[in-house]
Amino acid sequence: MDSRSGEMRVFTRVVESGSFSAAGKAMRLTPSAVSKVISRLEERLGVLLFQRSTRHLAVTAEGRLFYDSCVRILDDIDEAEQGISDDTSTPHGALRINVSIPMGTHYIVPLIPTFTARYPGIRVDLSLTDAVVDLQRENVDVAVRTGPLSDASFRARKLGSTGRAVVAAPSYLDAHGVPQTPEDLVKHRCFNFNFRRSMDEWPFRIDGRTFHFPVRGDVLTNNGATMRQLTLAGLGISRLGLFHIKDDLASGRLVELLPAFNPGDIEDIHVIFSSQRHMTARVRVFIDFLVEMLEPALRA
Known part of the structure; x- marks a missing residue:
């Protein structure tokens, strides 16, 4: 040997x-x-x-x-x-996927049975985290991320876009009142993230200009899914992507706050992959699969 x-x-x-x-x-x-x-x-x-x-x-x-x-x-x-x-190569092997928790929960995980049925030779290794991950160091083949791209060593393909909204549960608003202006948020518990890319300021548009207002709270979390659960429980106010709270807003479980001040900030959703010239068949078919399945659902 x-x-x-x-x-x-x-x-x-x-x-x-x-x-x-x-x-x-x-x-x-x-x-x-x-x-x-x-x-x-x-x-x-x-x-x-x-x-x-x-x-x-x-x-x-x-x-x-x-x-x-x-x-x-x-x-x-x-x-x-x-x-x-083989005359035609059947995609197979391990495919390591990294996805943010809300995106994974609402969109990627439900698609995995369809993908594995279509490509039974591919072994899916799926990780969900909202923290910033070094794709090369973690040996990740494909990642799905929301927001600005910061790693120029990887290529990206846009899947769609999502807006963001400041929201709270009716039970929280009944107990603490409804903020009428962005300045009112200093009197409220506002949730935020605990990883390094997070900011303790939220953007609002006033008289045609965008301002960033500091928010405070005694609870931090590392993912949007937990933040959504805390907000639904009536513990505070959060700013979340519409793609994973649209049903909550439609049902009244959450209420959008300060809509007149929403700056209309749209975040793009990308599938990210290696910039190397060679792309394995399993990566290529998964990217094509995501574009096919998600582009119609993720139009802002």
């Missing part, structure tokens, strides 16, 4: 099976041969990939990072070979 791809296959099998003997049995190798491959890898990389004991084999943090990279590389190799050997 001299090739690096062969070593990667042995390593990933050990991680997935949990032991040298199980990996060896699956690959028709002796446990000793598997152990030598792992030792050779560790020596070349200069790190421990596993913590070993007489009864337990645990993947180290470095081993986990290496495993994620190996899976990605091996999937690309398999796809490249299949593309050469």
Whole structure:
């Protein structure tokens, strides 16, 4: 087993099976041969990939990072070979997707059954978070994000747009009153985000000009879904994307505040992917799938 791809296959099998003997049995190798491959890898990389004991084999943090990279590389190799050997390449392999929680909950997750039925060879690895994620470091293939794009090393395709609104539940307004001007918000509990891109100011348009007003509150959260739940519970006022509160507004569960001062700030929604020249078939078909399914629903 001299090739690096062969070593990667042995390593990933050990991680997935949990032991040298199980990996060896699956690959028709002796446990000793598997152990030598792992030792050779560790020596070349200069790190421990596993913590070993007489009864337990645990993947180290470095081993986990290496495993994620190996899976990605091996999937690309398999796809490249299949593309050469088949007249038409069937997309397959692991597809790592990162989506904001509201967008994932309302739009992406409901589409996954349709996507996997259409492309059964693709293994979906879906993560939902509103925090800023380094796509390259996290080995993310595709991300869906709302708002301005800040990473020029990735390409993006627009899926649609969404407005934003300041909202509260009727129960909160009954207890604390309805703000009549943006200045009134200083007397109210306003929710905000706790990650680094967030601002504690909200934009409002007054006499044709946009001003940013500071807001305060004693509750911060890292995602819009939690903020929506807190707002529905009557705990305060929030500023949220219309794409995931439109049903709440239509039903009266939430009420838009200060609509005359809404600056009409529209945020674009993009699917983001690597700027590298080569795009795997699984990434390409997923992007096309999102455009097909979401563009009609995300028109501002």
